[in-house]
Amino acid sequence: MPETRESALRGDCASCFGLCCVALPFARSADFAVDKAPGEPCRNLREDFRCGIHTRLRPSGFQGCTVYDCFGAGQRVSQVTFGGVSWREAPETAGLMYDVFQVMRQLHELLRYLTEALDRPAARPVHGELRGALARVEALVGGSADELVALAVPEVRAEVNRLLLKTSELVRGTAGGRPGSRRGADLIGRRLRGAKLRGTDLRGALLIAADLTGADLSLTDLIGADLRDADLSGADLTGALFLTQPQLNAARGDAATRLPEGFERPAHWAS
Structure with a gap:
C-alpha cells in the first residue's frame, strides 16, 4: 500500500x-x-x-x-x-x-x-x-x-x-455558547467528574491524575495537555482538537470512553 x-x-x-x-x-x-x-x-x-x-x-x-x-x-x-x-x-x-x-x-x-x-x-x-x-x-x-x-x-x-x-x-466556536479557557491551568489531581468542558481551551493544561470520569471533552483543544494517569473512563473526546495517541496512552480509560475517529483504545485501559 x-x-x-x-x-x-x-x-x-x-x-x-x-x-x-x-x-x-x-x-x-x-x-x-x-x-x-x-x-x-x-x-x-x-x-x-x-x-x-x-x-x-x-x-x-x-x-x-x-x-x-x-x-x-x-x-x-x-x-x-x-x-x-x-x-x-x-x-x-x-x-x-x-x-x-x-x-x-x-x-x-x-x-x-x-x-x-x-x-x-x-x-x-x-x-x-x-x-x-x-x-x-x-x-x-x-x-x-x-x-x-x-x-x-x-x-x-x-x-x-x-x-x-x-x-x-x-x-471550538462551533461548540455552542461561549467556549471557556483553562489554558495552562494546574488541574493536577482535580475532581472533574462529569465536567461540562465542551469546546474549552485546555492547551498545556496539567491534568495529571485528574478525575475526568464521564466528562464532556468534545471539541476541546488538548494540544500539549498533560493527561498522565488522568481517568477518562466514560469521557467524551469526540472532535477533540490536536489530541495525540501518546496522550491517550498516558491516561486511563475504559470501553465507554468515546474517542475521536482514527485513535486506538490503549491496551492497558479497563475493558
Missing part, C-alpha cells in the same frame, strides 16, 4: 534505527526502570534495532516508552536523510543523526497538527494559510542533515502555532 501523508506521520519502528532508544535520555522513575544518557543505546535495544521487551514494556518498568511517538521522524531520518545507513554502520554519523532526529521529530509533530487542521471544515477560512505552512514545513523536512540542525525551530513553531490557534478558535 502506498504511503500517505497520515501514515508518514506515524512511527514505523521497523524502518527506523531505534533512534528514540538511543538519542533520547531518560531517568530512573515511575516511567523508566533505569537511567540512560543521551546517545547511549537502551539496554533493551537489539542488534536489529527492535525492542527486546516491546510486548512487556509496562510490566518491565518502561511505561515511558509506551507514551512516546516520533510522528514518523525516526523512519524519515533513518531512510531518507541518512539514506538507510545506520549509526552502527557509520558510527561517525551517530551524533549528527541524533541531533537531526530531535529536530525532525518537532517538524513532524507540526506536520501532524497542520494535517489535522486542514481536515477541519470549520477551519476553512484559514485553509489557504494552513496549506502554505504545510508546504513550507514539508520543504524543511526534506533538507540535508546540516540544514536541519541549523534550523531555527522556535521560529517555525511560532508561525505554525499562530495558525493552530486560529484553527482552535474556529473549531
Whole structure:
C-alpha cells in the first residue's frame, strides 16, 4: 500500500534505527526502570534495532516508552536523510543523526497538527494559510542533515502555532455558547467528574491524575495537555482538537470512553 501523508506521520519502528532508544535520555522513575544518557543505546535495544521487551514494556518498568511517538521522524531520518545507513554502520554519523532526529521529530509533530487542521471544515477560512505552512514545513523536512540542525525551530513553531490557534478558535466556536479557557491551568489531581468542558481551551493544561470520569471533552483543544494517569473512563473526546495517541496512552480509560475517529483504545485501559 502506498504511503500517505497520515501514515508518514506515524512511527514505523521497523524502518527506523531505534533512534528514540538511543538519542533520547531518560531517568530512573515511575516511567523508566533505569537511567540512560543521551546517545547511549537502551539496554533493551537489539542488534536489529527492535525492542527486546516491546510486548512487556509496562510490566518491565518502561511505561515511558509506551507514551512516546516520533510522528514518523525516526523512519524519515533513518531512510531518507541518512539514506538507510545506520549509526552502527557509520558510527561517525551517530551524533549528527541524533541531533537531526530531535529536530525532525518537532517538524513532524507540526506536520501532524497542520494535517489535522486542514481536515477541519470549520477551519476553512484559514485553509489557504494552513496549506502554505504545510508546504513550507514539508520543504524543511526534506533538507540535508546540516540544514536541519541549523534550523531555527522556535521560529517555525511560532508561525505554525499562530495558525493552530486560529484553527482552535474556529473549531471550538462551533461548540455552542461561549467556549471557556483553562489554558495552562494546574488541574493536577482535580475532581472533574462529569465536567461540562465542551469546546474549552485546555492547551498545556496539567491534568495529571485528574478525575475526568464521564466528562464532556468534545471539541476541546488538548494540544500539549498533560493527561498522565488522568481517568477518562466514560469521557467524551469526540472532535477533540490536536489530541495525540501518546496522550491517550498516558491516561486511563475504559470501553465507554468515546474517542475521536482514527485513535486506538490503549491496551492497558479497563475493558
